[in-house]
Structures are given as structure tokens and as C-alpha cells.
Amino acid sequence: MIKNNEHLKREVGVIGLSANIVNIIIGSGIFVLPATIAALMGPSSIIAYLFCGLLMALVMLCFAEAGSKVNTTGGPYTYIETAFGDYAGFIAGCFAVSSNLFADAAVSNALVDIITSAYPNLNHSWFRLIFLFTIFFGLGFINVIGIKQGIGLVKLNTLLKILPLSILIIFGLPNITFSNLTIDSLPDLNTLGQASLILFFAFQGCETGIIVGGEVTNPKRTIPKAVLVSITTVLIFYILLQTVGQGVLGSEFPNYEAAPLAETAKVVLGTFGFLLLTVGAVISMFGNMTGSVLNSPRIVYALSRDNVIPIKMLSKIHKTYATPYIAIIVYVLISFTLTIFGSFKQAVIIATSSMLLLYLGVAISVIKLRQMRKTQPDEFKIPGGLTVPALSILIIFYFLSNLALNEIIGTIAVIIILSLVFLIIKFFRNKKRH
Numbered sequence: 001m002i003k004n005n006e007h008l009k010r011e012v013g014v015i016g017l018s019a020n021i022v023n024i025i026i027g028s029g030i031f032v033l034p035a036t037i038a039a040l041m042g043p044s045s046i047i048a049y050l051f052c053g054l055l056m057a058l059v060m061l062c063f064a065e066a067g068s069k070v071n072t073t074g075g076p077y078t079y080i081e082t083a084f085g086d087y088a089g090f091i092a093g094c095f096a097v098s099s100n101l102f103a104d105a106a107v108s109n110a111l112v113d114i115i116t117s118a119y120p121n122l123n124h125s126w127f128r129l130i131f132l133f134t135i136f137f138g139l140g141f142i143n144v145i146g147i148k149q150g151i152g153l154v155k156l157n158t159l160l161k162i163l164p165l166s167i168l169i170i171f172g173l174p175n176i177t178f179s180n181l182t183i184d185s186l187p188d189l190n191t192l193g194q195a196s197l198i199l200f201f202a203f204q205g206c207e208t209g210i211i212v213g214g215e216v217t218n219p220k221r222t223i224p225k226a227v228l229v230s231i232t233t234v235l236i237f238y239i240l241l242q243t244v245g246q247g248v249l250g251s252e253f254p255n256y257e258a259a260p261l262a263e264t265a266k267v268v269l270g271t272f273g274f275l276l277l278t279v280g281a282v283i284s285m286f287g288n289m290t291g292s293v294l295n296s297p298r299i300v301y302a303l304s305r306d307n308v309i310p311i312k313m314l315s316k317i318h319k320t321y322a323t324p325y326i327a328i329i330v331y332v333l334i335s336f337t338l339t340i341f342g343s344f345k346q347a348v349i350i351a352t353s354s355m356l357l358l359y360l361g362v363a364i365s366v367i368k369l370r371q372m373r374k375t376q377p378d379e380f381k382i383p384g385g386l387t388v389p390a391l392s393i394l395i396i397f398y399f400l401s402n403l404a405l406n407e408i409i410g411t412i413a414v415i416i417i418l419s420l421v422f423l424i425i426k427f428f429r430n431k432k433r434h
Helices: 014-025 033-069 076-084 086-118 125-144 147-175 189-202 211-215 219-255 260-269 271-295 297-305 325-341 345-372 387-401 405-433
Strands: none
Touching: 014 147, 014 219, 014 271, 033 076, 033 189, 033 219, 033 260, 033 345, 033 387, 076 086, 076 297, 076 345, 086 125, 086 271, 086 297, 086 325, 086 345, 086 405, 125 147, 125 271, 125 325, 147 211, 147 219, 147 260, 147 271, 189 387, 211 271, 211 297, 219 260, 260 271, 271 297, 271 325, 297 325, 345 387, 345 405
């Protein structure tokens, strides 16, 4: 059965949801990624962007259809739980929450590192503690007092994030040397596969951006539109940024691994350009955090709402602000604690594979949801029958096959542990009923 809406305010439109998705996808990675791709493929890098963009578009079409059918809060967790039940939902929800928690911790620590490297006098533990406390609980407060305030901050951050990138594109395009973009030979399939695997993760984020489905106006139309608008926007930005960097710096472009876009801006706009793109990277990191604190607690809320985790207070909605305030507070508290005390090396091992498994679950969910109920006239349905879901599943298996052995072992171990936790929860829940 497809779930109905909960007691949340539907105040997020196409622009707000598109901004939310773009804000999550365009992270700090794009400020360093182009040099890595250029090192692999040189002027033919654009082919990798087009290839990966096409593959990602197929996967995102699955998100668009699932989001049109299941429009309660929770994003990919809700799609998978609706299609396959509590167990699959529990695994998907735990993967989504844990990945976002560790990503928040890594990004916020990187943000502190940038500030303290620019201002060494602030490199003290007390500054780090106060700064992180202010960021996490400040964002938590904004999101508790309303989805409108939270999505408003995301819109502002998205604008501030793409502004320096847009300036670089506008002033960089006239400075391109076209000989730097001449493709002498096409890349082999192995090189294209390597580059696409890197780029695939640069396109991640849509799964987090659509978690707010229960607060979207006219979700059956808004979610598919926002998914397609955001993916198209990101693809255009990525291609233009790669073109400008490669076109301006040429063979030197791969040498600036730390800050290729900032170095490009330095050539085009001088010292101001370098500073602009450096500040842009900081804004981008902060933007990722605003998006995560807006979206991620709503998975915790959805897990509690559906009784997948037996802590009902996490699904409480604030009487005045109509937000899942307990889930937001708990998420912020855990994220802050992990940032201060945690170690994040192990998180990297499961982050990649967990996202791929979420994508796989959503693609399969589309097939299952079609079997559960006929598509309604106002819902989005991918044309071409099962072609797109089937291709998406094959694509995801291709990327999974390229994971390192330790990543595969780590992911299997986590699934086994989570399965045991689920069985324990189910055992005590059944015992309580009897």
C-alpha cells in the first residue's frame, strides 16, 4: 500500500526542491575533481561527463518515478520500505543516516581546517568546539522552527554556492584556448570506466535532497520535475567548469590537484579570482551541512513513524512549527558528538557501497511499486516499460563490481550487524505484544 501524507506542512515547491538537490550534489568535490578527471582523460574529459551524466540520469528517473508514487517524508528509505517492508527499510534507513552523519562530520572538520589554516591564531581546541557547536545547533534551531526557514537557508546557500562558479564560467569562456580542447584520440573503455566511477560519486546527493517528500507541494509532479531540473543543472555546470579549466590551463590543469578551479580563476581574474573560488569552496561545504541538517533527520523521523525503530518520540511533530523537532535535535546531537570525538576512516569504507545499495534498492522498488498498484493519471511514469529500471540496475552492479575488496567485506559485515539488530528489535516487539 502506498502511504499517505503525515502531519507536516507542504511548503517546498519545484524551485525549493531543485535548490535542495543541487545544494547537496554540488559539494566541495567539484572544486578539486576536474584536475583528477583531466589527469585521466585530458581534453576528452567531456566525454566522461556526458557518459556519466547519461548513466546518472537513468538512475535519477527511477528516483523521480518512486518519488511520484511514494510522497511521504523519508526519500529512498520510504520507497524501499513501502516496496519491500520493514527489514529492507531498516537497512536502507540505517545506511542513509550513517552515511550522512559521517559526511557531516568530515565536511565540518574540513571547514574548521580551512578557517584555522587561513587564521592560525584560531587553531585551538576551544575555537573548534565553539565553532562546531554554533554551526550544528544553529542549523538545528533554524530547521526546528520551520521547513520554510530551513529551505530558505538552503536556497540562499545554493545561490551563494553557484555564484562564484558562474562568474568563473562567464569570464573564463572568452579566455579559452581552443587548441587545449582538441581531442586527439578517444579514451579506451577502461579509462572511461575509471573516470565515470569517480564522477558517479560527484553526482550523488539526489537521494538526500528528496527526503523532504512529505513537505513538498503537489509531490507527484514537483518531485520528478525537481529531480530532472537539478540533474540537468548540475551536468551543465560540471561540463562548463571542466571546459573552462581545461581550456584555460591546458596540459597544466592536472597539476593543480588541490584547487584546480581556484587556479583557473587566478589566471582569468587574478588574485581576486583565487580568493573568490576559495571562499566558494567554504560556502559549498557550509551549504552541504545546511542541506544535510535539513534532510537527514527526516529519515530518523520516518524510521520512527513507520515503527521500524521502536522509539516513537522520534516521530513527534512540533505543534507550532510542524517539524520533526525531536528527530532534528537527536540527529544534530549525534552528528556534533561524532565530529568532536569520532574517527572517520572506517566511514569512508562503507559510504560508497551504501549509497550504491540505496540506488539499487530504489531502482528495484520502481518495478515492485508498479506491481503493487497501477500508475495514477497524475503520477510520473518512466516511458519505455522496464528498460530504464533494468539499465539502472545493470549500471549500479557495474559500479559495485569496481569496489575494492575491503569495501565489499566492510559492507557485508555492516549488513550482517544491522540484520542482527533488526531481529533483536523484532523479537522484543513481538514479546511485548504477547
